[in-house]
Amino acid sequence: MKCDNKNVPSYLHWNNRIVFHTDAFLNYHKLYRLKAQNNPIEIPEQWANAVSCRWSKIIKKKHITIEPPKAHYNDYDYVFLQEIINYKKTGILENQQHQYAGKHVLTCVMHHDPLDCDFSHCEILIRHQIFKGDMEKAVFDQVYTHEQWQEKTALLNKEGGKFFKGLKKAFRLDMIKLISRPSAANTFWEDLRAYCKQLKPNTEINSLFKLD
C-alpha cells in the first residue's frame, strides 16, 4: 500500500514490508509512548487496546513525535524494552470453587503491528497464564489480542469479580508507572546511567497482586 502522508518520512511508511517477529525485540531497544492527552488515563475509546508504542529499532529519535495520520502529539514517554520484558504480576485466586482458581501470572509480549504510515508501531500485549497447585504447565495460557480486549472476550476483561477486576486495574497502573521515563531523559548519558544501574525500572513495581 502506498501512503501519501508527506509529513511522515519515507522510511516510516510500511509499504508492505515484512513484519518483524517477536525475537527482533531486543533488551536495549526503547518503546516510545506518545502523549495524546495530558492526562494519561484519558484515552479515546477507539484507541483502546493493549499498549501502543513506537519502536526504537525502526523510528529515529527526531521523528518520534512526528504526526501520524490520526492525531497531534507534542511529547512522549519511554521505557526500555528490558523493563517490559522483565515485568511480571502474580496474583492468587484462592476461591477453590472458581473455575480459574490458582496462580495467575501476567507478563508482556511484544507484537510488531505496523500501520500504513508507521512501520515502527508495536503493541505491548498481555500474556495471561494460570497455574494450578504445583503444576509447572499452565492450565490457561493466552496472549490477548487488541480485538479480544476491545470485544471483552479476553478472560481478564470479561470475567467479573474483584480478583479479575483488581488484577486488570493493577496491570494498567503498572503500565502507567513503567512507561514513565520522560522524553527529556532520552539522551546518551541517561542511557548510560540506566545501563550502569543494570536497567532497573524507573519505579518500584510490586510483582504481587493482593486484594485489600
Place this chain on the structure above:
Amino acid sequence: MYEVGEYLERKSLADYIQNVVKLEAVADDTWKTTDGITISALSNYITASLNINQKAMVPFEMNPFDNSPFLSKIVKEENIELPQTIKSQVNQISNHLKIGDEVQKDIEKLLQKLYISNAEREINISMSADRELLIYLSVNDTYKNILVSEDGDIELLIIPSNKSKSYNKTFYKEDGLNLSKVVSTFNEMR
C-alpha cells in the same frame, strides 16, 4: 476540648471562624460543640450535622457560630446544583457507556460531594479506554482521577507529573459504596 484556632491546622478554616468556640474532637476531621452540634471540616466547607436526620452544608464565607443567622443560612447538601455542563457531559457519556440507573445515581451523588469540596477547581468529565466514566481534577501537575466502571466500581487513580509515583485505590460496588468516604479519601490523596 480545643479552641478552634489552636486545633485546626487548616488555616483558611480558622480564618473564617471568628468566634472562639469550644470544640471536642470526635474524629480526625470532626468536632462537637458544647451545644451538641457536630462539625466536620472538608477543604472548603464546614458540614454541620444538627441532629441525626438533618445534615446541612455551611459555605466557608459564613460564620457558622453566629446565633440566629446560622440556621437561616444553611444550604442543604441535596439542594446544591451541579453546573449544567457537568450534568450534560455525564449524561452523554453514561448513555454511551450504557451505565445503569443505579450507578448513574451514585455518580450524581459523588459529583455533588466532589463539587462541594472542590468548588474552586474545574471538574473535568471524560472517559477512559476501558469504558469507564472519568472524572478528573488537575492539581499542581497531578491528575486526580475518579474512574467509574459500568459495574459501578470506583477507582481513585492519582497520576503525578512523575508518573512512576502513580497509585490507586478501588472501592467495589459489591462491597457497598460509602460515597462520602470515597470523596474524602479522594480529597486526601495527593
